[in-house]
Amino acid sequence: MTLPPADSALGKLMATLPRPGRVEWIGVRPARGQVVEAMDAAIAVAGGGLQGDRYAGGSGKRGVTLIQAEHLPVIAALAGLDAVAPQLLRRNVVVSGLPLVALNGRRFRIGEVLLEGTEPCDPCSMMEAALGPGGYNAMRGHGGLCARILEGGTFRRGDALVVVTD
Template sequence: MAELARLLATHAGAGRVEWIGLRPERRTAVTAVEKAELTQAGLTGDHARPGKRALTLIQAEHLPVIAALSRRAEVAPELLRRNLVVSGINLAALRHARLGLGEAEIAITGPCAPCSRMEEALGPGGYNAMRGHGGWYAEVIRPGRIALGDAITTIREAPSSP
């Protein structure tokens, strides 16, 4: 069991913030920004609410998969309506872990299921293209400023589970 715990706690390195998007209101266009203030209620200028879903993240590595499954050449992050696109770290392996993100600290709390808007954004089959690739939501443990290029580091590992 100690070996499994070691494997679960080992990552190749830190992740990186590649894109930040704000959704000022429901169903409005997403605006890309270079930096933002992360509060208990989510990103300043975003319509998120405090709690377990204050921030949404998706892996950059999943964008080509979503594009392929929706028969598109590429998928722009703003179509998917997540707050952050991150690269270099497996978010699924970090559920319930505490992460350093710029000056802030977050905890990955659960997977983001696709919404029916993905059919609108990606075309027929967009909902199913997102299944399993929709990203993760997180709660804010400690507010702070975040910016493009910030590292995403593990502060405290998630409880061990297979």
């Protein structure tokens, strides 16, 4: 994604966030179709993914997938469910407190890890089985963000997500 110049009016608006985000949940997908395992902490590998995740070995721009906590009730409502557990959505990190869409094309830190938002994380066909008929469409526009791991390290539930300004 190409961002507007940082000193432009739109660039300043796009760079202004109300507060840091917060990691609410972390999970890894050991293999395709297997249950997502919730974790208290994760080790991120630069240029790859999260240790223990099926994409850990070199997934590049999709090294980590994030979803916004505030979207979980929206997805549940659109799917006709009372609630949606993060594991069902097969994302690695649930973040609250800031709009993830604002991180596309930007660098940010969670714990020791430096990431860069690369693209929206669109839903996959597995959402029909996870959420029921229409589950794929319930997630459209709410699927979160993919990020590349630029510097590895550890992050934990409760860590802040802070945008890095150059």
